[in-house]
Amino acid sequence: MAGLTLRDVRKSYGATQVMHGVDLDIEDGEFVVFVGPSGCGKSTLLRMIAGLEEISGGSVAIGDREVNEVAASKRGVAMVFQTYALYPHMTVYKNMAFGLKQAKTDPAEIDRRVQAAAEILQIKDYLDRSPRNLSGGQRQRVAIGRAIVRDPDVFLFDEPLSNLDAALRVQTRLEIARLHERLKTTMIYVTHDQVEAMTLADKIVVLRDGRIEQVGSPIELYERPNNAFVAQFIGSPKMNFFGAADLAPTAATTLGRAISDKDNVGLRPEHLVPTDGAGAVVEGRLELVENLGEYALVHLITATGVEFIAKTEKPPLQEKGSTIGFGIKPELVHVFDKETGLRA
Ligand SMILES: Nc1ncnc2c1ncn2[C@@H]1O[C@H](COP(=O)(O)OP(=O)(O)OP(=O)(O)O)[C@@H](O)[C@H]1O
Ligand SMILES: [Mg+2]
Structure with missing residues (x-):
């Protein structure tokens, strides 16, 4: 378990600067949601935290450790994407076990973790199936399971529900809320969906053009937006x-x-x-x-x-x-x- 500290985090692609100095403190165990218009930098910020994208300036710390130079696999984070990216030729079990096997984890420990995650996500009956024979919602649960078995300090979610239909989105949203309740692990979650942001977040971060516009609890942002942009962005x-x-x-x-x-x-x-x-x-x-x-x-x-x-x-x-x-x-x-x- 760990909190995060971002200090003056910047990102440029060539001559184009897309993140202009982000300062953010995330408490250990907090559920933080990033929102903002398309292209404002939500995924970029998440990927910089994950170590999938180099930062051009500033510092990212997970817990007490600055991770600017630490490889993604050593940061103690697990990321779930919008597209599930499961291995099609492996069973659900093998998909979930894959990362641990690569890390040469003891097989008994792998089995314990996969079974525990499958239990939490209610996918025990599908462990021997191929992902191709699962619904979108079930696939996304496998992708979440693959993150859980790694027992990360921080979960990162980039629009994990946007490929699901409306009913499944509601159901999976509740499952993610329960998951956070149960694991109490720090979670950072990117979404376009107002309801997801308002219901899941302890803290919402509103981004615009690579800058933070406001940080606050859902109700603070709704009742007392600092500026006209946040006022029009939160609420539907x-x-x-x-x-x-x-x-x-x-x-x-x-x-x-x-x-x-x-x-x-x-x-x-x-x-x-x-x-x-x-x-x-x-x-x-x-x-x-x-x-x-x-x-x-x-x-x-x-x-x-x-x-x-x-x-x-x-x-x-x-x-x-x-x-x-x-x-x-x-x-x-x-x-x-x-x-x-x-x-x-
Ligand atoms: N590899 C890249 N090269 C150049 N520019 C990039 C690259 N990746 C992202 N960008 C730019 O960085 C900015 C932020 O992109 P990012 O993907 O973080 O936005 P986002 O907030 O996640 O948007 P969306 O809601 O559409 O997913 C955009 O202007 C995008 O065009
Ligand atoms: Mg994005």
Whole structure:
């Protein structure tokens, strides 16, 4: 078991710098999730921790040991990828045992570890099968099993569930949560999926263009994003933004604060409450309703042309084209500086 310390970690490919100095502390046993838009550097950072990618500057320490110069196989990390990369000609058992066999581990010890991992992942019945005769979810469990048998200090997952269908993704997500509960090993997990990030993480790291935008617990990032980027990245559908001129005339009174032209006002779809007339913070013309049964996504557009979404329990009764006003609890309003993007 070990925590991690990243100090000013940089990466360049030729003249192109893709990581611009990342500082991050990960506690022993923590479940940390990296999120960010495609190309922001999530996989690169993970691969640098794993030792699969050289770092161009800074330092990576696992526990107390700087590992910049340590080979991947000696870092005490095990990585699970999006594509399972199992050996097709070997049984599940042999796939899981392979790394240990290479390391000349005692056969009895190999068997003990493979059986234990198979038990945890409920794949005992498949040990003699070839991976080709397994479902995607089962294959991914074998890939996770292959990581478990190595008894690593740190697990690294790069979008391990994104090849699975929706139902399997939910199931395997729960299995990973249970696995962490049980092993209490440090885990770093890359995902595009909001729900995975919010439910699995002790700590979320939001990356953008090779830099950390914010680090915090899921609820901290949701309730108090430091800047407009994080505000729109965490939460689904994403936070609506309005300029002062886009809000209802009564907005300032309702919110109890002045809104200037320099402000970007952020209102989450799930916090907007339909009101009739008085107390509206924003008004919009009804364009489209997506009724999902348990809630509705109401698409609107302000008189100034800003599109926004309200998430409501029931679809609105009004006809398309009618104007609907929405209120919000003042404490749920986010204000960011338009220029810097920082929380105002
Ligand atoms: N071998 C390489 N040579 C040059 N540039 C690279 C190389 N590998 C990655 N990059 C660049 O580094 C940046 C970060 O890539 P990375 O794969 O880490 O992104 P990511 O956040 O994992 O994206 P995704 O969500 O799409 O997986 C990208 O701009 C990418 O084009
Ligand atoms: Mg990636």
